[in-house]
Amino acid sequence: MTQFITAVLTSLSSGAIYALMAIAIVLVWRSTRVINFAQAGQAVLTTYIGYTVIQRTGSFWVALVVAVVSGAVIGAVIDRFFMRPIFKRVKSGPIVMIAPVVATLGLLGIIQAVIGFVWGITNQSIEAPVSTGGYKVMGTVIAFSNYNLLVLVFVAVAMLLLTLLFQKTNIGLALRASAYSPEIAKLSGIKVDSVRTLGWAIAGASGGLAGMLYIPGYFLYPNAMDLLLVLGFIAAVIGGLESLFGAVAGAMILGFAIIFSTTYISPKLFFPTAFIVLILVLLVKPAGLFAPKKSRGA
Amino acid sequence: MKKAGKVHKPTTTRKRLFLFILFGWLLLILGDRVGDLELYQGSFVATYALAITSIVLLTGYSGQLSLGQSALMAVGAYAGALSIFNAGWHPVVGLIMSALVAGVFGLVLGLVAARLSGPYLAGTTLALAISLPTLANQFPILGAEEGISFDVGPSPARFGEDFSQYKWFFWISALAALIMVFFIVNLLTSRYGRTFKAVRDNPVAAQLSGINVGRLKVNAFAISSGVAGLSGGLLVMLISGVSPSAFPLSLSFSLLGAAVVTGLYSLKGVILGGLVLVAIPEIADSLVSRIGGSEGFTTVLPGFIVSALLILAVVFTPNGPGHLLKKHH
Numbered sequence: 001m002t003q004f005i006t007a008v009l010t011s012l013s014s015g016a017i018y019a020l021m022a023i024a025i026v027l028v029w030r031s032t033r034v035i036n037f038a039q040a041g042q043a044v045l046t047t048y049i050g051y052t053v054i055q056r057t058g059s060f061w062v063a064l065v066v067a068v069v070s071g072a073v074i075g076a077v078i079d080r081f082f083m084r085p086i087f088k089r090v091k092s093g094p095i096v097m098i099a100p101v102v103a104t105l106g107l108l109g110i111i112q113a114v115i116g117f118v119w120g121i122t123n124q125s126i127e128a129p130v131s132t133g134g135y136k137v138m139g140t141v142i143a144f145s146n147y148n149l150l151v152l153v154f155v156a157v158a159m160l161l162l163t164l165l166f167q168k169t170n171i172g173l174a175l176r177a178s179a180y181s182p183e184i185a186k187l188s189g190i191k192v193d194s195v196r197t198l199g200w201a202i203a204g205a206s207g208g209l210a211g212m213l214y215i216p217g218y219f220l221y222p223n224a225m226d227l228l229l230v231l232g233f234i235a236a237v238i239g240g241l242e243s244l245f246g247a248v249a250g251a252m253i254l255g256f257a258i259i260f261s262t263t264y265i266s267p268k269l270f271f272p273t274a275f276i277v278l279i280l281v282l283l284v285k286p287a288g289l290f291a292p293k294k295s296r297g298a
Numbered sequence: 299m300k301k302a303g304k305v306h307k308p309t310t311t312r313k314r315l316f317l318f319i320l321f322g323w324l325l326l327i328l329g330d331r332v333g334d335l336e337l338y339q340g341s342f343v344a345t346y347a348l349a350i351t352s353i354v355l356l357t358g359y360s361g362q363l364s365l366g367q368s369a370l371m372a373v374g375a376y377a378g379a380l381s382i383f384n385a386g387w388h389p390v391v392g393l394i395m396s397a398l399v400a401g402v403f404g405l406v407l408g409l410v411a412a413r414l415s416g417p418y419l420a421g422t423t424l425a426l427a428i429s430l431p432t433l434a435n436q437f438p439i440l441g442a443e444e445g446i447s448f449d450v451g452p453s454p455a456r457f458g459e460d461f462s463q464y465k466w467f468f469w470i471s472a473l474a475a476l477i478m479v480f481f482i483v484n485l486l487t488s489r490y491g492r493t494f495k496a497v498r499d500n501p502v503a504a505q506l507s508g509i510n511v512g513r514l515k516v517n518a519f520a521i522s523s524g525v526a527g528l529s530g531g532l533l534v535m536l537i538s539g540v541s542p543s544a545f546p547l548s549l550s551f552s553l554l555g556a557a558v559v560t561g562l563y564s565l566k567g568v569i570l571g572g573l574v575l576v577a578i579p580e581i582a583d584s585l586v587s588r589i590g591g592s593e594g595f596t597t598v599l600p601g602f603i604v605s606a607l608l609i610l611a612v613v614f615t616p617n618g619p620g621h622l623l624k625k626h627h
Contacts, residue, residue: 035417089613097416098363102558103612105551109605116598222598230428230547237421268436271429278425279410286413 015255020210021232031199040229041111047211075204240288347572360518366423374527396531404523
């Protein structure tokens with residue numbers, strides 16, 4: 001019984017972290033039709049910035065705010081000064097599909113190398129701001145702590161804020177309009193390019209939050225977020241790449257599938273489970289679970 | 299460079315066969331003149347060139363973006379290793395099995411892949427690339443983390459005493475790569491190969507002209523997987539054993555990068571791509587030894603150079619260096 005409770009709670013907190021990364025992927029995909037592999041680099045870079053802030057000030061909370069803000073700034077800068085010029089140059093031919101992937105992969109490598117130059121490649125660690133000792137349920141300690149609860153709460157609040165932003169504000173409307181139909185949005189007077197950059201900024205902030213919440217359980221090194229990027233990407237694809245709700249749902253499905261198969265069958269099934277879930281979903285719905293009816297021509 | 303307006307005569311199969319044999323013969327002569335280290339590096343160049351060929355075929359010619367080429371290489375590598383180590387077959391049969399089994403695996407995967415486009419296919423193949431090597435840990439016959447050995451044996455006695463193991467590796471990998479690339483080039487210049495380009499450039503128009511786009515994509519996936527499988531078999535021959543760690547995700551990315559740097563739409567650059575992959579760590583090493591630097595610096599420098607090359611390639615020669623040359627003339 002305790003094993004089951006632990007599995008459910010762990011699935012929730014893992015799924016929550018995947019969801020932040022999946023949202024970052026979806027936001028960028030919606031606004032610029034790019035799968036941003038550099039997100040892993042951006043997120044780990046903001047976490048290193050947060051780490052430096054912790055070294056200076058000793059406060060996790062200040063570091064969290066700095067990391068989220070710098071994530072947004074880095075995201076916007078990358079779109080404005082890196083992706084936009086590339087799109088201006090690469091316009092025609094089949095390379096259009098591949099160029100953004102290759103460009104963001106290259107950027108990922110550059111960011112990770114720069115982190116290696118600046119901070120070194122040895123493992124660092126970030127102390128969690130609250131207790132990481134597991135709760136006691138019916139006399140046994142389970143693998144769910146105050147810290148996991150904190151992660152869940154933070155992710156829930158972030159989701160809520162994003163939903164409000166997208167559904168209740170004019171900025172949200174502009175974001176949705178530019179994602180849905182850039183031409184018509186432009187004709188209606190929306191500055192599509194700036195809105196896209198804003199999409200990158202929100203995604204960067206989301207990635208920054210993911211990094212600061214994920215790393216305290218692990219170590220900080222230049223490649224620390226690669227795995228999370230892959231899982232976030234898989235979750236986003238399961239959810240259909242278009243909706244934030246889909247991203248969260250995909251992340252939760254992935255979290256539960258992975259934790260339950262590794263708890264009950266074999267710990268070695270971590271990655272195979274991710275693949276099997278993805279392929280099963282795509283066999284039934286080739287464009288993900290929550291894709292819009294209208295085909296969008298990737 | 300041919301002059302504008304002059305009718306381009308297509309290279310015939312016989313002429314191409316002659317060129318390939320000539321090139322192979324030159325390689326053999328070259329192989330006699332250089333040391334073991336160069337031979338060993340040359341074997342890697344041939345192996346990577348083959349892997350890049352599989353990417354050019356899949357992405358450049360059929361427009362499907364796969365991030366899981368390392369997984370298909372792993373399938374080929376394990377198939378070959380099992381044939382040689384467990385079944386006790388001849389190494390050549392083992393390498394053929396590498397290509398065949400990976401091809402069949404790719405055929406099954408391609409049936410799924412043909413339904414997917416763009417990011418969905420990229421995501422699926424990415425998931426495959428991280429999950430497949432860890433699956434090897436599940437089955438004792440695949441040797442878990444330590445893996446299983448892939449031994450092609452010493453060079454045949456008739457080549458003499460001073461015929462080194464490295465030269466033998468070089469002969470096998472160069473020959474296998476040459477034969478495979480020859481086959482692929484012929485395929486792509488055939489009537490059937492032209493339908494690949496038609497589908498890549500305009501799937502709708504291709505379909506209207508009576509081309510079965512779905513089947514073509516599946517076939518492209520299967521053939522590309524076979525080529526990747528053979529290169530996987532060659533790769534583990536060079537490191538004399540196959541284990542999950544031989545096929546990290548980064549291998550897929552490096553290969554894709556090299557394919558983009560040397561041109562996704564032409565097979566002419568694949569050897570250059572292989573050279574780039576082998577040379578960059580060397581260049582980084584010599585740079586570090588010249589300017590000095592910490593251990594961290596040495597470790598990240600190759601990654602930095604590869605990434606910078608990738609970005610420069612996408613920005614300046616998105617269609618490959620060959621394309622740039624053509625434009626200037």
